[in-house]
Amino acid sequence: MIEPDDRTGWVSGLRRFPGGSDIAQVTFTSGTTGMPKGICLTYEALNDTVERLNTVMSLDGSVREYVGVPPNYSFGLGRFRACAAVGGQAFIPPRGFDVGEIAAMLRREEINALSAVPTLLRILLKNADAIGSSGRNMRWIEIGSQYMSRSEKEALKALFPNARIVQHYGLTEASRTTFLDLTATDGEGLESVGRPVGQTRVEIAEDGRIRICGPHVAKFAMADGAFSPLTDADGWLTTNDLGEMRDGNLFYQGRADDLINCGGIKISPELIEAELREALTPSPAVSLARIPDPLRGDGMLLAHLPGPHDEAALRAATEAVLRKRGLVVGNALKLTQVERFPVTATGKVQRRILGENFVREETDRSLHDQIDRAIAPQDADTIRALFEAEFNRPCIRDEDSFVSLGGDSLTFVVISAAIEDRFGSLPKGWEVLPLANLEALFPKPREQSGGVLAMRSISMETAMRAIATLMVVAHHTFKAEVGAGVDILIMLAGLSMARVQRARLVSSKRWTILRDVFLKIVLPYYLVLVAFSLRRMDGSVAEFLLVSNFVGRVGSLLTPFWFIEAYIQSILVLILFACIPAVRTFIRDQPAKFGFAFLAAAIGIKIIAILTFDHDELLNRTPDQFIYLFAIGWCIYFANTWTRTALVVGIAAFAAFLNYASVPWWGGFGGEMRGAYKLAAVMLLVAVPVLVMPDLVRRLFLEISFASFAIYISHSLTIPRLREVMPPTILTIVLVAIGIAISHTIKLALPIAKTYANRRVQQR
Known part of the structure; x- marks a missing residue:
């Protein structure tokens, strides 16, 4: 063993190692993603690596190398062996990688070689003026196994024009598997990490992971005093790195455990970081990490050091880079400024720790x-x-x-x-x-002058949602024939779909509409449904599958809450339509005409279904009977011309007449006035965009509209007990107040629930 007098400075008198299959060295991994493990390397593996490395670099005995990485890990140890093999010298810097020290030693011609990882070389490139013309004194550079972009490599070649610059890809278990000679490469090839040399072989597994085979590969790892195999029966090591082979070159695409799966789109942090450094001047110091996201699976954390770019610029640039990959990230992207990145001893950013620290800080924030x-x-x-x-x-x-x-x-x-x-x-x-x-x-x-009696305006859509909600409650408290409230809510759902979901409907993200509905509507509905089933001491699988409206008569109360099923089934029908390319184009290019075509088809299906099937037991609550209401809502949104307005009002009036006349082939239930209520709602929505009313009434309508879902799903649970002790008017007021209280409670409780969930994720 050769041990220098000091822990830093020049190391010389090194010698080559013997050959053989005995274990020569146990090297611990840098712990980028977890606890370090001991890798057992044989003399044969170490010598094979050195021979291939020195052949590619054409290293000779004149080498005097500044080793800019820790000497007790795979990369740094390899540099000392390489220098020893040719009788050269290596320098361990006393303060670690120091650009000023490198520049001074180059000027004095004390060093002619450098080894460093891309993170450190970026610091050097930012301080290129310190190197200046002395860069010509550099003869050899080896770049460690991290991603480095083509432009960064080109800048490095320009700064050191006489150097043989080689980048390797490898890991402790298989050091220096591929080599890229930057000096002999240009163009797109600089984006790669080179190709295998000698007896080394590389292939890509079906899941995109890099597999390595060759005499340099370690066969065993040591942990807790026990040995475990690293390779399969054929000698192949399957890494946790992603890559692809093109024209014999390996293109590194990041670590599989760093990969971010955001809404089904997989993102490599290192590639995004490289593009951000290209997009912004000066290049920002950023690191992208994975954090949990309740809707998309994985969210993204962009951590950045203090610099010239504010968070708005960093966010805009990141979103632009992600959009090129088909990802509109929205609020799944978080930004945070840190004083320094957590790194391993070899300078690799520990993204997992970045993400964990952010989640911890978020959960520790004041409730x-x-x-x-x-x-x-x-x-x-x-x-x-x-x-x-x-x-x-x-x-x-x-x-x-x-x-x-x-x-x-x-x-x-x-x-x-x-x-x-x-x-x-x-x-x-x-x-x-x-x-x-x-x-x-x-x-x-x-x-806000004039007090609660001052006249204020409110949109008709907001007011109509409140009115329809009140109609639903009154239908059950007064037992009055005002059952059109649910029909109006279905129309408002169609109107809302046309307004806010149309763009997503015609994109590849159309199925995420159902995902959002499930999280925001179906899950709360399930909680209420469980409570309702426990109160009745029975239940139905069809209710939980959201298809009980196909089963038959279910009683005097809304059991199950059929509007929820109607709403989800309507959205599902529209999404299925949008899966047809021609229909999707029709929706995108001519949404108004599509709406009326959709309405005509829905009316035709309703009539044919009535004439074909007996709907009495189903109370006309199946999609074939109510989907036309959803289509009317879509058409209302586009009723911005006299022709469209007259058409949608005319269709609603015709439907009201058929309902009033109890025409057998039209169906319907709920009394003669049901159609009239729907017609009135359509006329108000298309003709009166704004209502003016006392501020007290307007505020009440806003509260009811905001809490409409909570009122709808909560009122049926409390009616049976309260009906016995309250008159209908008081009962209606109480049920609406309970729904409003539940809605505000949920909104206030969400931060607490989010905090608890994040803590659970952090603990796991």
């Missing part, structure tokens, strides 16, 4: 702050603050709109109600307006 964000829409002083609170995004750009931010129908209700409450009536189509335009329309909250 009061999170609750403040939850109720912020009611207190926001600007449209931007309202958007940031509801979408949980700190930096929203001027060009962003409600639709581009991924808003859905439930978010639409919340934000539109909050804007109308604080700022005034919204213009039609506000959901697609850029934020800058909305802020120009509503620069500040309006003066």
Whole structure:
């Protein structure tokens, strides 16, 4: 064993190792993704690596190398063996990698070789002026096994024009598997990490992981005093790295355990970081890590060091890079500034620790702050603050709109109600307006003068949602024939689909509409359904499969809550239609004409189904009977001309007449006035965009509209007990108040639930 007098400085008098299959060295991994493990390397493996390395680099005895990486890990140890094999010398810097020291030693011609990982070489490139013309004194450079972009390699070649620059790909278990000679390579080839040399072989497994075979591969690892095999029976080591082979070259695509699967789109952090460094000048110091996201599976954390770019610029650049890969990341992208990145001894960023630290900081944040964000829409002083609170995004750009931010129908209700409450009536189509335009329309909250009796405006859609919800409750408390409330809610669902989900419907993300509905509607519905089933001491699989409206008569109450099933089935039908390319094109290019064609088809299906099947036991609650209401809602959104308005009102009037006349081939139930209520709703929605009413009434309508879902699913649970002790009017008021209270409780409880869930994820 040769041990230098000091722990740093020049090391010379090194000698070559003997050959053989005995274990020569136990090297511990750097622990990038977990606890380090001991890798057992034989003399044969070490010598094979050195021979291939020195052949590629044409290293000779004149080498005097600045070893810029720790000497007790695979890369650094390999450099000392390489120098020893040719009788050269190696220098261990006393302060670690130091650009000033490298520049000074180059000028004095004390060193002519350098070994470093890309992270350190980027620091050197940023300080290229310190190297200057002395870069010509550099003869050899070896780059460690991390991703480095083509432009960075070209800059390195320009800074050291006389150097033989070689990058390797490998890992402790199979050091220096491939080599890329930058000096002899240009163009697209610089994006690769080279090709195998000698007896080394490389292939790509079916799951995209890199597999390695050759005499340099370690056969065993040591942990807890026991040996475990690293290779299969044929000698192949399957790594945790992703890559692909092109024209014999290996293109490294990041670590599989760093891979981010965001909504089904897989993202390699290293490639995104490289593109960000290309996109912004000066290049930012960033690292992308995986964090949990409840909707998309994986979210993204962009950690950055203090620098010239603010978070808005970093977010915009990151979103642009991700969009090129087909990913609109929305609020799944988080940003955080750190003083330093957690790294291994060899300089590799520990992304897992970055993500864990961020999750820990988020969960340790005051619950009061999170609750403040939850109720912020009611207190926001600007449209931007309202958007940031509801979408949980700190930096929203001027060009962003409600639709581009991924808003859905439930978010639409919340934000539109909050804007109308604080700022005034919204213009039609506000959901697609850029934020800058909305802020120009509503620069500040309006003066709240005049008290609760002052006349205020409210959008007809918001008011109609409240009215329809009241009709549903009154239908069960007064036992009155006002059952059109659910029909109107279905129409409003179709209108909302046309407004906020149309763009997603014609994209490859159409199925995410159902995912969002499941998380925001179906899961709460299941909780209520369980409670309802326990109260009745029975239950039905069909109810939980959301198809009980196909089973038959279910009793006097909304058991199950058939509107939920109707809503989901309507969305499913529309998504299935959109899966047909021709229909998808029709929706995208001519959405209004599609709506009327959809309506005509739905009416035809309704009539044929009535004439073909007996619907008495199903109470006309199957999709063939109510989907036309969803289509009417879609058409209402596009009723912006006299022709379209007359057409949609005419169809609604004809349906009302058929309902009133109890025409057998039309079907229907709920009394003669049901069709009239629906006709009135259609006429108001297309003809009266805004209602003016006392502020007290308007606020009540806003609360009911915001809580419509909670009111709908909660009122049937409490009616049986309260009906015995309350008159219908008081009962109606109490049921609505309970629903509103539940809605606000859920909104306030969400931050607590999120905190608990994040802590559970962190503990795992």
